[in-house]
Amino acid sequence: MKEITVKADKNNLAQVLGFIEEQLEGAGCSMKAQMQTGVAAEEIFVNIASYAYPDTPGTATVRVEISGEPKTAQITFIDRGIPYDPLAKADPDVTLSADQREIGGLGIFMTKKLMDEVTYVYKDGQNMLTLKKQL
Numbered sequence: 001m002k003e004i005t006v007k008a009d010k011n012n013l014a015q016v017l018g019f020i021e022e023q024l025e026g027a028g029c030s031m032k033a034q035m036q037t038g039v040a041a042e043e044i045f046v047n048i049a050s051y052a053y054p055d056t057p058g059t060a061t062v063r064v065e066i067s068g069e070p071k072t073a074q075i076t077f078i079d080r081g082i083p084y085d086p087l088a089k090a091d092p093d094v095t096l097s098a099d100q101r102e103i104g105g106l107g108i109f110m111t112k113k114l115m116d117e118v119t120y121v122y123k124d125g126q127n128m129l130t131l132k133k134q135l
Helices: 010-026 031-052 106-114
Strands: 002-007 059-067 072-079 117-123 126-134
Touching (some): 010 031, 010 059, 031 059, 031 106, 031 126
Antiparallel strands (some): 002 059, 072 126, 117 126
C-alpha cells in the first residue's frame, strides 16, 4: 500500500493523478484501465477540493493498494471534511436531454460506470470513498 496526503486544492490534481498513474503503471495496468481510473479519480479529488472544506483548508489522502489475482487496484480517498456520501443520490436520468436533467451527479454516475466497484463509508470523522478496478 502506498499513499500521499495533499492539501485538498484543485492545484494538486496533477500530483494526485501522477501518483495514482505511477502505482498503476508499476502494477502493469492496461492503458484503458489507467485512463478510466484517472477520469474517476479526477472526479473524486475535484469534488473533495471543491466541497469538503467550505470554511477552512483541509487535506486529502489518496491510498493505492494493488492485490489479488487477477490484480485489482483499490484507490481510497480520505478526507476530514463535511460528511457526504455521493453514492446516496439517485443516478441522473441520462435518457433526458441536457436541458431537462438536473444539474450535478453526472460525474459520480460516470465514476460508477467506469469502476468495478465504488463504496463510501464515514468512519472516525473521515469520509472514505474507495474505487476498485480490476487491472
